[in-house]
Amino acid sequence: MTTKGSDLASDAYLDDSTSFEALQLDPRLLQAIHRNGYHHPTLIQSHAIPLALQQKRDIIAKAATGSGKTLAYLIPVIQTILDCKKDESSELGSNKTLGIVLVPTKELASQVSTVLEQLTLYCSKDVKNLNASSDMSHAVLSSLLLESPEIIIATPAKLLSLLETNINAISLENLKFLVIDEVDLVLSFGYQDDLTKISEFLPLQKSLQTFLMSATLNDDIQDLKKRFCRSPAILKFNDDQITKDDSKLLQYYVKTTEFDKFLLCYVIFKLGLIKGKSLIFVNNIDRGYRLKLVLEQFGIKSCILNSELPANSRQHIVDQFNKNVYQLLIATDDTEYIREEDEEEKESEVSEDSKEVDGKNNNKKIKRLQVKKDKEYGVSRGVDFKNVACVLNFDLPTTAKSYVHRVGRTARAGKSGTAISFVVPLKEFGKHKPSMCPTAKRDEKILTRIIKQQSKLGLELQPYSFDNKQVEGFRYRLEDGFRAVTQVAVREARIKELKQELLASDKLKRHFEENPQELQSLRHDKELHPARVQQHLKRVPEYLLPDSVKQGKSKKIGFVPFHKPKKAHKKGKVQKRNGKSDPLKNFK
Numbered sequence: 001m002t003t004k005g006s007d008l009a010s011d012a013y014l015d016d017s018t019s020f021e022a023l024q025l026d027p028r029l030l031q032a033i034h035r036n037g038y039h040h041p042t043l044i045q046s047h048a049i050p051l052a053l054q055q056k057r058d059i060i061a062k063a064a065t066g067s068g069k070t071l072a073y074l075i076p077v078i079q080t081i082l083d084c085k086k087d088e089s090s091e092l093g094s095n096k097t098l099g100i101v102l103v104p105t106k107e108l109a110s111q112v113s114t115v116l117e118q119l120t121l122y123c124s125k126d127v128k129n130l131n132a133s134s135d136m137s138h139a140v141l142s143s144l145l146l147e148s149p150e151i152i153i154a155t156p157a158k159l160l161s162l163l164e165t166n167i168n169a170i171s172l173e174n175l176k177f178l179v180i181d182e183v184d185l186v187l188s189f190g191y192q193d194d195l196t197k198i199s200e201f202l203p204l205q206k207s208l209q210t211f212l213m214s215a216t217l218n219d220d221i222q223d224l225k226k227r228f229c230r231s232p233a234i235l236k237f238n239d240d241q242i243t244k245d246d247s248k249l250l251q252y253y254v255k256t257t258e259f260d261k262f263l264l265c266y267v268i269f270k271l272g273l274i275k276g277k278s279l280i281f282v283n284n285i286d287r288g289y290r291l292k293l294v295l296e297q298f299g300i301k302s303c304i305l306n307s308e309l310p311a312n313s314r315q316h317i318v319d320q321f322n323k324n325v326y327q328l329l330i331a332t333d334d335t336e337y338i339r340e341e342d343e344e345e346k347e348s349e350v351s352e353d354s355k356e357v358d359g360k361n362n363n364k365k366i367k368r369l370q371v372k373k374d375k376e377y378g379v380s381r382g383v384d385f386k387n388v389a390c391v392l393n394f395d396l397p398t399t400a401k402s403y404v405h406r407v408g409r410t411a412r413a414g415k416s417g418t419a420i421s422f423v424v425p426l427k428e429f430g431k432h433k434p435s436m437c438p439t440a441k442r443d444e445k446i447l448t449r450i451i452k453q454q455s456k457l458g459l460e461l462q463p464y465s466f467d468n469k470q471v472e473g474f475r476y477r478l479e480d481g482f483r484a485v486t487q488v489a490v491r492e493a494r495i496k497e498l499k500q501e502l503l504a505s506d507k508l509k510r511h512f513e514e515n516p517q518e519l520q521s522l523r524h525d526k527e528l529h530p531a532r533v534q535q536h537l538k539r540v541p542e543y544l545l546p547d548s549v550k551q552g553k554s555k556k557i558g559f560v561p562f563h564k565p566k567k568a569h570k571k572g573k574v575q576k577r578n579g580k581s582d583p584l585k586n587f588k
C-alpha cells in the first residue's frame with residue numbers, strides 16, 4: 001500500500017479479492033480514489049458500496065474504528081449524485097440538496113468534509129459540499145447555501161436550525177442519501193429529538209437511501225432504524241478480525257499515586273522516553289491546564305484541546321498536530337457515559353458514585369459526569385489523529401468503552417503504538433488534594449473491566465513499573481514546580497488561553513476562506529506562564545540523568561525540549577545499545 005492509503009487501522013481490513021474498478025464507479029471518482037492511494041476497498045467498502053449502488057439498499061453498518069467507514073458511505077453518495085446529474089431526464093432543481101451527512105461533532109464534520117473534497121477533486125462542479133457546522137457567520141453560511149451545495153455535512157442540531165430558519169435555502173425534496181455517522185454517539189449526545197424533527201423534513205417515502213454507521217451499535221438505534229430505514233441490510237464486521245497478531249498496540253498500566261502521575265509524566269517527557277507524538281487524556285479541563293503548567297515549569301511544551309476552545313481553534317490544533325507541529329497534545333475527554341456498563345455489572349455502589357456526580361438524574365438514559373461546554377466537541381471518537389506514538393491516559397477513562405476509543409487514536413495505519421494508563425489504587429485515592437481527580441476513585445474497578453474487555457479481543461494490558469530509584473531523584477524538583485502551579489494560576493491560564501484562542505479564532509474566521517496559508521504561523525502551544533516561573537527547573541542536572549543517557553550526549557539531552565526530532569533519534573541509538581527497542585524499557 002502507498003502513502004495516504006495506509007492510514008487504515010490494519011491491513012486486515014482490506015479486501016484484496018476485489019478492486020475499486022470492479023465497483024463500476026464514475027471515472028472521475030475512481031481517479032480521485034486512486035489519487036489518494038487507495039487500491040483495494042476495505043471489507044466494509046466492498047460490501048456496502050454494491051449494496052447501496054446496485055441494490056439501492058439502506059444500510060446499517062457496524063465496523064471497528066479505522067476500517068474505512070467514511071469511504072464506504074461517501075463513495076455511494078457521490079456516485080449516486082453523479083448518476084443523477086448525468087441523467088438528463090431527471091428533473092433536478094438547481095437548489096436541491098441531494099446528500100446529507102450527519103455527524104456528532106464539529107471535528108468529525110470537518111474531517112468528513114476534507115475527505116469529501118479529496119474524493120470530488122475531479123467533479124467538484126457537480127458535487128459541491130458544505131460543512132455547515134464549521135464556525136462561520138450566518139451571513140457567510142447563507143451565501144454558501146445560495147451556491148446550492150449537493151451535499152451538506154452538519155451536526156443534527158445545526159441542520160435542524162438551518163431547516164427551521166432558512167427554510168427556503170435548503171430543499172430536501174430530492175434528497176437521495178442520508179448518512180448518520182457514529183450513530184450511537186449521535187444518540188448519546190442527545191440528538192434524538194433533533195433527528196425526529198429532521199425526519200419530518202425528509203422525503204422518506206420517496207427513493208431516499210439511508211446509511212447508519214458506527215463502531216459500536218446497540219439497541220438504542222432501533223428507533224432510528226424504524227424511522228429512517230426500509231428493510232436495511234445490516235453489515236457487521238467484528239473486532240475479532242483484529243487479533244493479537246494484527247494489533248501493534250502495546251498496552252501498559254502503571255499503578256501510581258495521584259501526585260506521582262505528575263512526577264512520572266515529567267520524567268517520561270523530560271527524558272524523552274517516548275519517541276514521537278503523544279496524546280495525553282485528562283478528565284477535566286482544569287486538569288489539562290494544570291498539567292500543561294506543570295510541564296511548562298520544566299520547559300516541556302504542550303498544547304491543549306478541550307471543549308471550551310472555539311471550534312476553529314480546535315480544528316486548527318488537530319490539523320497542526322497531524323502535521324507534526326506539536327509533539328504533545330493534552331486533550332480533555334470529559335464526557336463519559338457510565339450507565340451502560342454500570343448496568344451490565346450491576347454494582348451497587350456505582351449508583352452512589354453517580355449520585356455524587358450527577359445528582360438526581362438516575363433515571364435519565366445517559367449520564368454526563370460534566371456538563372459539556374460545547375456539546376458538539378468530541379476528540380476521543382472518530383477523529384483521525386495521525387501518527388500518534390503514544391496515548392497516555394493520565395486520568396483513566398471512566399468506562400472500558402471509552403478506553404477503546406482513546407487508545408484507538410494510536411497504532412493506526414498498521415503502525416505500532418503504545419498506550420499507557422495511570423491507575424490510582426483506591427487506598428491512594430484522595431490523599432493529595434491538589435493533584436487528585438475525582439474519577440480516580442473507581443480506577444481499579446475500571447481497570448478490571450478494561451483488562452477483561454481487552455482479553456476478549458485476545459489483547460493484554462501489562463503492568464509496568466518505573467525504576468523507583470531513578471524517578472525519586474526528580475521528586476524534589478517536581479514538588480517545587482508543582483507548588484508554583486496554584487489553583488489561581490490554573491484559572492488564570494485557562495482564561496488567558498481562552499482569550500488568546502478567541503482572538504485567534506476570530507482571525508481564523510475572517511481569513512479562513514481567503515487566506516488559509518497566512519494562518520499556518522498561528523501556534524497554540526505558547527507558554528501560559530503560571531504565577532511563578534522558575535527558569536532553573538527547565539534543565540535537568542546531570543546527576544539526575546539515568547546512566548544510559550549520561551554515557552551518551554548527556555549534557556545536551558538535559559536542555560533539549562523533548563520534541564526535537566534529531567535528539568529523539570539519538571536516544572534511539574542509546575536504546576539500541578541496550579538492545580531494547582521499547583522506549584519505556586530503556587529507562588531501566
Ligand code: ADP
Binds near residue numbers: 004065066068
Ligand atoms: P472509520 O470511520 O471506520 O473509523 P475512516 O473512514 O476514518 O475509518 O478511515 C480510516 C483510515 O483508513 C483513513 O485514514 C483512510 O484514509 C484510510 N482508508 C480508508 N479506506 C481505505 C482503503 N480502501 N485503503 C487504504 N486506506 C483506506
Ligand code: MG
Binds near residue numbers: 069070181382
Ligand atoms: Mg468514522
